[in-house]
Amino acid sequence: MRETKYWTWHMAAGVVIFFLLGLHMLIMHLGGTTHLFAPFGGEAVSKVNSVFRDGRLFFTVTYILLLGVALYHGLYGLRTILFELTLKPIVEKLVTFVFVVLGLGLFGLGTWAAIVVHAIAKTGARG
Protein backbone atom coordinates (compact mmCIF):
# COMPACT_ATOMS: atom_id res chain seq x y z
CA MET A 1 0.00 0.00 0.00
CA ARG A 2 2.75 2.39 1.02
CA GLU A 3 4.80 1.53 -2.07
CA THR A 4 1.74 2.27 -4.26
CA LYS A 5 1.48 5.68 -2.64
CA TYR A 6 5.18 6.42 -3.29
CA TRP A 7 4.68 5.40 -6.92
CA THR A 8 1.60 7.62 -7.28
CA TRP A 9 3.73 10.53 -6.01
CA HIS A 10 6.37 9.57 -8.55
CA MET A 11 3.77 9.93 -11.35
CA ALA A 12 2.41 13.20 -9.96
CA ALA A 13 5.97 14.52 -9.65
CA GLY A 14 6.49 13.69 -13.34
CA VAL A 15 3.59 15.98 -14.29
CA VAL A 16 4.91 18.87 -12.16
CA ILE A 17 8.41 18.42 -13.64
CA PHE A 18 6.91 18.43 -17.12
CA PHE A 19 5.77 22.03 -16.68
CA LEU A 20 8.66 23.39 -14.61
CA LEU A 21 11.47 21.69 -16.48
CA GLY A 22 9.63 22.42 -19.73
CA LEU A 23 9.85 26.13 -18.89
CA HIS A 24 13.50 25.72 -17.87
CA MET A 25 14.26 24.13 -21.25
CA LEU A 26 12.38 26.84 -23.14
CA ILE A 27 14.52 29.44 -21.37
CA MET A 28 17.90 27.67 -21.48
CA HIS A 29 17.91 25.51 -24.59
CA LEU A 30 15.47 27.35 -26.84
CA GLY A 31 16.44 30.82 -25.64
CA GLY A 32 17.75 31.85 -29.05
CA THR A 33 14.20 31.41 -30.35
CA THR A 34 12.05 32.22 -27.31
CA HIS A 35 14.21 34.98 -25.68
CA LEU A 36 12.34 34.22 -22.45
CA PHE A 37 13.55 35.83 -19.21
CA ALA A 38 16.88 36.88 -20.70
CA PRO A 39 16.46 40.66 -21.02
CA PHE A 40 20.17 41.38 -21.50
CA GLY A 41 20.39 39.49 -24.79
CA GLY A 42 23.30 37.19 -25.67
CA GLU A 43 23.35 33.76 -24.10
CA ALA A 44 20.41 32.86 -21.86
CA VAL A 45 22.94 31.48 -19.36
CA SER A 46 25.15 34.58 -19.24
CA LYS A 47 25.85 35.91 -15.75
CA VAL A 48 23.66 39.01 -16.10
CA ASN A 49 20.68 37.01 -17.35
CA SER A 50 21.26 34.43 -14.64
CA VAL A 51 21.37 37.08 -11.91
CA PHE A 52 18.24 38.69 -13.37
CA ARG A 53 16.31 35.42 -12.96
CA ASP A 54 17.76 34.77 -9.51
CA GLY A 55 16.42 38.14 -8.36
CA ARG A 56 12.83 37.23 -9.19
CA LEU A 57 10.90 35.47 -6.46
CA PHE A 58 9.09 33.38 -9.08
CA PHE A 59 12.37 31.71 -10.05
CA THR A 60 13.58 31.26 -6.48
CA VAL A 61 10.33 29.51 -5.56
CA THR A 62 10.05 27.37 -8.69
CA TYR A 63 13.75 26.40 -8.60
CA ILE A 64 13.29 25.06 -5.08
CA LEU A 65 10.04 23.32 -6.04
CA LEU A 66 11.61 21.74 -9.13
CA LEU A 67 14.66 20.75 -7.11
CA GLY A 68 12.58 18.84 -4.56
CA VAL A 69 10.18 17.26 -7.01
CA ALA A 70 12.87 16.18 -9.49
CA LEU A 71 15.09 14.76 -6.74
CA TYR A 72 12.17 12.68 -5.49
CA HIS A 73 11.18 11.55 -8.97
CA GLY A 74 14.71 10.70 -10.10
CA LEU A 75 15.93 8.97 -6.95
CA TYR A 76 12.68 7.04 -6.55
CA GLY A 77 13.04 5.98 -10.20
CA LEU A 78 16.59 4.73 -9.61
CA ARG A 79 15.46 2.95 -6.45
CA THR A 80 12.77 1.14 -8.47
CA ILE A 81 15.36 0.02 -11.00
CA LEU A 82 17.71 -1.27 -8.29
CA PHE A 83 14.88 -3.06 -6.46
CA GLU A 84 14.11 -5.03 -9.62
CA LEU A 85 17.36 -6.89 -8.98
CA THR A 86 15.63 -8.63 -6.06
CA LEU A 87 17.82 -7.25 -3.31
CA LYS A 88 17.88 -8.54 0.24
CA PRO A 89 15.49 -6.57 2.50
CA ILE A 90 18.43 -5.13 4.45
CA VAL A 91 20.07 -3.90 1.24
CA GLU A 92 16.76 -2.35 0.16
CA LYS A 93 16.60 -0.49 3.45
CA LEU A 94 20.17 0.70 3.01
CA VAL A 95 19.50 1.93 -0.54
CA THR A 96 16.43 3.82 0.66
CA PHE A 97 18.41 5.35 3.51
CA VAL A 98 21.29 6.44 1.26
CA PHE A 99 18.89 7.98 -1.27
CA VAL A 100 16.96 9.85 1.41
CA VAL A 101 20.19 11.28 2.84
CA LEU A 102 21.54 12.14 -0.63
CA GLY A 103 18.22 13.69 -1.67
CA LEU A 104 17.85 15.77 1.48
CA GLY A 105 21.50 16.86 1.31
CA LEU A 106 21.25 18.07 -2.29
CA PHE A 107 17.88 19.64 -1.58
CA GLY A 108 19.47 21.57 1.31
CA LEU A 109 22.41 22.68 -0.84
CA GLY A 110 20.23 23.82 -3.76
CA THR A 111 17.71 25.58 -1.55
CA TRP A 112 20.47 27.41 0.32
CA ALA A 113 22.03 28.50 -3.00
CA ALA A 114 18.70 29.66 -4.48
CA ILE A 115 18.00 31.81 -1.42
CA VAL A 116 21.53 33.23 -1.22
CA VAL A 117 21.61 34.21 -4.91
CA HIS A 118 18.16 35.74 -4.59
CA ALA A 119 19.40 37.94 -1.75
CA ILE A 120 22.58 38.86 -3.64
CA ALA A 121 20.63 39.73 -6.79
CA LYS A 122 18.20 41.85 -4.78
CA THR A 123 20.86 43.87 -2.97
CA GLY A 124 22.80 44.18 -6.23
CA ALA A 125 19.71 45.58 -7.90
CA ARG A 126 19.16 48.09 -5.10
CA GLY A 127 22.73 49.15 -4.39
Place this chain on the structure above:
Amino acid sequence: MAELERHDNRLGIWGWLGGGRWGVERYAYILHRLTGLGILLYFLMHIVVTSLRARGIYLWVEGGFFHRPIFKLGEFLVFAAFAYHALNGVRLVLVELGFAVGRPIDPVYPYKTSLNVQRPLLIAMMILAAIFLAAGGYEFLGLAK
Protein backbone atom coordinates in the same frame (compact mmCIF):
# COMPACT_ATOMS: atom_id res chain seq x y z
CA MET B 1 0.97 -5.07 6.93
CA ALA B 2 1.63 -8.00 4.60
CA GLU B 3 5.15 -8.32 3.24
CA LEU B 4 5.51 -7.88 -0.50
CA GLU B 5 5.83 -11.18 -2.27
CA ARG B 6 9.33 -11.42 -3.74
CA HIS B 7 10.10 -13.03 -7.08
CA ASP B 8 13.56 -13.75 -8.30
CA ASN B 9 14.64 -11.62 -11.27
CA ARG B 10 16.26 -14.49 -13.11
CA LEU B 11 17.59 -12.38 -15.96
CA GLY B 12 19.31 -9.78 -13.78
CA ILE B 13 20.66 -6.79 -15.66
CA TRP B 14 19.81 -8.37 -19.03
CA GLY B 15 16.21 -8.48 -17.91
CA TRP B 16 16.31 -4.69 -18.15
CA LEU B 17 17.70 -4.31 -21.60
CA GLY B 18 16.36 -7.11 -23.75
CA GLY B 19 13.20 -6.29 -25.71
CA GLY B 20 12.55 -9.92 -26.65
CA ARG B 21 9.48 -10.48 -28.78
CA TRP B 22 7.61 -7.52 -27.27
CA GLY B 23 6.36 -4.63 -29.33
CA VAL B 24 7.79 -1.20 -29.87
CA GLU B 25 6.48 -0.14 -26.42
CA ARG B 26 9.03 -2.41 -24.78
CA TYR B 27 11.82 -0.50 -26.49
CA ALA B 28 10.11 2.79 -25.64
CA TYR B 29 10.30 1.61 -22.02
CA ILE B 30 14.01 0.76 -22.24
CA LEU B 31 14.72 4.17 -23.73
CA HIS B 32 12.59 5.80 -21.01
CA ARG B 33 14.74 4.09 -18.42
CA LEU B 34 18.05 5.02 -20.05
CA THR B 35 17.02 8.66 -20.55
CA GLY B 36 15.72 8.83 -16.96
CA LEU B 37 19.08 7.60 -15.65
CA GLY B 38 20.99 9.97 -17.93
CA ILE B 39 18.99 12.99 -16.82
CA LEU B 40 19.32 11.97 -13.18
CA LEU B 41 23.11 11.70 -13.41
CA TYR B 42 23.30 15.13 -15.04
CA PHE B 43 20.83 16.63 -12.57
CA LEU B 44 22.81 15.53 -9.50
CA MET B 45 25.94 17.22 -10.87
CA HIS B 46 23.93 20.19 -12.11
CA ILE B 47 22.71 20.93 -8.58
CA VAL B 48 26.28 21.14 -7.27
CA VAL B 49 27.65 23.15 -10.22
CA THR B 50 24.84 25.71 -10.23
CA SER B 51 24.91 26.04 -6.42
CA LEU B 52 28.47 27.36 -6.73
CA ARG B 53 27.04 30.63 -8.01
CA ALA B 54 26.08 31.40 -4.41
CA ARG B 55 29.84 31.78 -3.93
CA GLY B 56 30.18 33.83 -7.12
CA ILE B 57 31.49 30.92 -9.23
CA TYR B 58 29.87 30.74 -12.68
CA LEU B 59 31.53 27.82 -14.48
CA TRP B 60 29.14 27.75 -17.45
CA VAL B 61 29.50 31.31 -18.76
CA GLU B 62 31.82 32.31 -21.61
CA GLY B 63 35.39 31.47 -20.66
CA GLY B 64 34.21 29.10 -17.90
CA PHE B 65 35.15 25.43 -17.64
CA PHE B 66 31.76 24.15 -18.86
CA HIS B 67 31.58 26.51 -21.82
CA ARG B 68 33.62 24.13 -24.00
CA PRO B 69 32.00 22.52 -27.08
CA ILE B 70 32.17 19.03 -25.55
CA PHE B 71 29.98 20.15 -22.65
CA LYS B 72 27.65 21.99 -25.03
CA LEU B 73 27.21 18.69 -26.85
CA GLY B 74 26.56 16.94 -23.54
CA GLU B 75 23.93 19.52 -22.65
CA PHE B 76 22.24 18.98 -25.98
CA LEU B 77 22.12 15.24 -25.28
CA VAL B 78 20.48 15.99 -21.93
CA PHE B 79 17.97 18.16 -23.76
CA ALA B 80 17.27 15.33 -26.22
CA ALA B 81 16.85 12.86 -23.37
CA PHE B 82 14.46 15.28 -21.70
CA ALA B 83 12.38 15.72 -24.89
CA TYR B 84 11.93 11.97 -25.14
CA HIS B 85 11.48 11.19 -21.43
CA ALA B 86 9.01 14.04 -20.84
CA LEU B 87 6.69 13.26 -23.74
CA ASN B 88 6.85 9.50 -23.34
CA GLY B 89 6.30 10.07 -19.60
CA VAL B 90 3.11 12.01 -20.28
CA ARG B 91 1.90 9.06 -22.38
CA LEU B 92 2.67 6.70 -19.49
CA VAL B 93 0.76 8.86 -17.02
CA LEU B 94 -2.24 9.11 -19.36
CA VAL B 95 -2.28 5.37 -19.99
CA GLU B 96 -1.90 4.73 -16.27
CA LEU B 97 -4.98 6.87 -15.64
CA GLY B 98 -6.91 4.80 -18.17
CA PHE B 99 -6.86 7.23 -21.08
CA ALA B 100 -6.23 6.10 -24.67
CA VAL B 101 -6.45 2.37 -23.92
CA GLY B 102 -10.13 1.86 -24.84
CA ARG B 103 -12.88 0.27 -22.77
CA PRO B 104 -12.32 -3.10 -21.12
CA ILE B 105 -13.68 -5.92 -23.30
CA ASP B 106 -14.29 -9.64 -22.82
CA PRO B 107 -11.28 -11.79 -23.57
CA VAL B 108 -12.75 -13.42 -26.68
CA TYR B 109 -10.56 -14.96 -29.38
CA PRO B 110 -8.94 -13.40 -31.42
CA TYR B 111 -7.70 -11.45 -28.43
CA LYS B 112 -7.21 -7.72 -28.67
CA THR B 113 -4.62 -5.90 -26.64
CA SER B 114 -4.88 -2.36 -25.31
CA LEU B 115 -1.28 -1.82 -26.43
CA ASN B 116 -2.49 -1.45 -29.99
CA VAL B 117 -5.24 0.93 -28.89
CA GLN B 118 -2.79 3.38 -27.32
CA ARG B 119 -0.29 3.23 -30.18
CA PRO B 120 -1.56 6.41 -31.90
CA LEU B 121 -0.81 8.25 -28.64
CA LEU B 122 2.74 6.86 -28.70
CA ILE B 123 3.16 8.00 -32.29
CA ALA B 124 1.74 11.47 -31.53
CA MET B 125 4.09 11.87 -28.56
CA MET B 126 7.10 10.78 -30.59
CA ILE B 127 6.22 13.31 -33.30
CA LEU B 128 6.02 16.05 -30.65
CA ALA B 129 9.36 14.91 -29.18
CA ALA B 130 10.91 15.01 -32.67
CA ILE B 131 9.64 18.57 -33.24
CA PHE B 132 11.00 19.67 -29.88
CA LEU B 133 14.30 17.98 -30.63
CA ALA B 134 14.52 19.64 -34.04
CA ALA B 135 13.96 23.06 -32.43
CA GLY B 136 16.70 22.31 -29.88
CA GLY B 137 19.02 21.06 -32.62
CA TYR B 138 18.47 24.25 -34.61
CA GLU B 139 19.54 26.22 -31.57
CA PHE B 140 22.44 23.89 -30.73
CA LEU B 141 23.86 24.34 -34.22
CA GLY B 142 23.84 28.09 -33.65
CA LEU B 143 21.21 28.77 -36.31
CA ALA B 144 18.92 30.73 -33.98
CA LYS B 145 20.61 33.99 -33.13
